[in-house]
Amino acid sequence: MQRDCVQCEHKKGKKKAHFHIGGHMVEKKGFYIMAHEGTHIQLKPQQVIRLPIKRMGINGEGVGFYQRQVVFVEGAIPGEHVLARVQEVKRQFVRASLLKIIKRSPARINPPCPVYDECGGCQLQHMSYEKQLVEKRELVKEAFSRYTRIRNLPLEETVGMNAPWAYRNKAQLPLQKVGDRVAMGMYSAQSHRLVEIGDCGVQHEQVNKVLELARRELESLGVPIYHEKKHKGAIRHLVARVGFTTGELQVVVVSRTSDFPQQQAFISRLITQFPAITSVVLNVNPIKTSRIFGTESRVLWGKEKIEEKLGDLTFRLSALSFFQLNPQQTVQLYRQVERVANLQGAETVIDAYCGAGTIGLWLAASAERVIGMDTTKEAIVDANENAQHNGITNVEYHVGAAEKLIPKWMKAGLQPDVIVVDPPRTGLGEPLRTALVQSPIPRLIYVSCNPSTLAKDCAELVRAGYRVKQVIPVDLFPQTAHVEAVCLLEAGR
CATH class of the missing domain: 2.40.50.140 (Nucleic acid-binding proteins)
Structure with a gap:
């Protein structure tokens, strides 16, 4: 009561x-x-x-x-x-x-993937693609609202894809032995439980097919699969990458051992049943670690590298080369960078965090000089090779951190007209922010994979006198919550 x-x-x-x-x-x-x-x-x-x-x-x-x-x-x-x-x-x-x-x-909407709730690789399949683009723009807007005092943010609509499926050119999947079967998939979000993903909707069709073939042949041949806790067995991961424009396909087998049982039989079955394969590589990772790749790789069959094109540029990709996972939308991203750079042919451009040199090479035809740097030696080797392969002579690449090299060069008298920065998720390092504040750059183009760190860095730059002129969200990974952004800042009030 x-x-x-x-x-x-x-x-x-x-x-x-x-x-x-x-x-x-x-x-x-x-x-x-x-x-x-x-x-x-x-x-x-x-x-x-x-x-x-x-x-x-x-x-x-x-x-x-x-x-x-x-x-x-x-x-x-x-x-x-x-x-x-x-x-x-x-x-x-x-x-x-x-x-x-x-x-x-x-x-x-109903997610088309049967393991969407378990896999964790995608986060937005329950949302229409039009809504995804709206909400990704809102993510960028919210970050700037939280960390800056910019009124009337010049934020454009999200650049989306016409066909937002089957866009990923590469997959790297762990293997587990389950009874007599070889299971392959992805670890569920915030866990170490393997979810078999089968015909993944965001992966290129050829990647799905060749990985399933490789998994099936490893199972059929009885090749020992790596046991993480016991640190025994051989095969840890299968990796495949396809060139969207060339059709070339590379398969990488990551093994704990420098060779594995039935190795030649496995290769023979693979290339016989899948003629599109142009490269089979063994990567050796003998250490008990969560990292996928080891430091040693060798070609088991075919070419060392496959080729891919972005616009008119051709890139050669080795097993460990970094390359954007969505080449179709990467072209759209670089077109936005080119648009806001507005180069007239006489500029000196710095391509910070340059990786394999893709952004700098994209801009080189419109600039007088392009200078790039990256901390990974192998990336700089790839950048120089890509420049030579495309006949581009007005670029130079250096091994080193942007946070150290750019301040050093600017103190020595270098006066770049445009700096393009494409930093990791953590954003710009403090020495580089300080250099940009002390020596303002006419045009600073910030390519970001994290709206929060982009907004935080912009807040400091705006306080130092830069103006945010354009912000363009780009959907590089449909069906996920990830959003890239291209931001143009100009020095002076």
């Missing part, structure tokens, strides 16, 4: 069932609770809450606010109202699992 409430003098029968937390009245509605406006309740694990989803988080989760607490709900879409069960309570945020959708977004 409901009794009168002695705390707030609500009479029985006059008010819905309720209780008090910290002096605030809370109504009980079924098996979840709703606090009155202004109430602040410390949520607890297993508690069920109702909340509207306001935006998308950096990892693709829905983000809601429950009594001033940030709540991340995986699988929820902005605009939806959901019931969620609290799983984890941290000081600054709460994680909750989706129980029920009360108000459904019109952008919600």
Whole structure:
């Protein structure tokens, strides 16, 4: 029997069932609770809450606010109202699992991948592609709103793909022995549980086919599969990369041992059944580590490198070469860089964090001089080889950190007209930010894979006098929460 409430003098029968937390009245509605406006309740694990989803988080989760607490709900879409069960309570945020959708977004679709909920490789297959592009733009907008004071951010629409499937040119998949079978797939998010992915929708069709063939032949031949805990067995990963424009295909077998049983039989079966293969490489990784590749590689059959084209440029790719995973959309990314660079033919361009030299080589025809640098020696070897292979002579590449070389060169008198930076997710190193502040560059083009670090770095540069002129989100990885951005900054107020 409901009794009168002695705390707030609500009479029985006059008010819905309720209780008090910290002096605030809370109504009980079924098996979840709703606090009155202004109430602040410390949520607890297993508690069920109702909340509207306001935006998308950096990892693709829905983000809601429950009594001033940030709540991340995986699988929820902005605009939806959901019931969620609290799983984890941290000081600054709460994680909750989706129980029920009360108000459904019109952008919600059925994920086409049968293991979407288990795999974790994609985060947005439950969302229409048009909505994905909108929310990725919002990610960039939210980051700038949080970290900068820029009003009227010149943010363009997200550059998307016409066909946002089968775009990845490379897959690297771990193997496990399960009974008499060889299992191949991806580790589920935040776990070490292997999920067999089969015909992956974001991978190029040839990559899916050749990896399945290789897995099947390893199983048929009884080749020993690596056992992680015992550090025994041979084959750890299978890797495949295809050239979208050339059709060339490379298979890399990552083994704990320098050779493996039935090696020649495996190669013979592979190349006989899959004539598109142009290169088979063995990479040896003998160390007990979570890293995929070891330092030693050798060609078992065919060519050492395969070729791929970006626009009019041809790139030769070895087994360990870094190359963008979505070559079709990489062309769109570089076209945006070229557009905002607006080169007239007389400029000196620095290509920082240059990798295999792709951005600098793309811009070289419109510049007088291009200088690139990277900390990886092998990348610089590839960059020089790519320049020579394409007949480009106005470029030079150096081994070293951009944070050290650029300040050093600028102190020695180098005055670049344009600097293109494409840093890791952590953003620009402090010495490079300092150099850019002390010696302002007429045009600074920041290619970012992390909206938060982009916005943080821009905030410092804007305080030093730079102006953000254009920000262009580019969807390099459809069906995932990842978004790239091209940002043009100019010196002077």
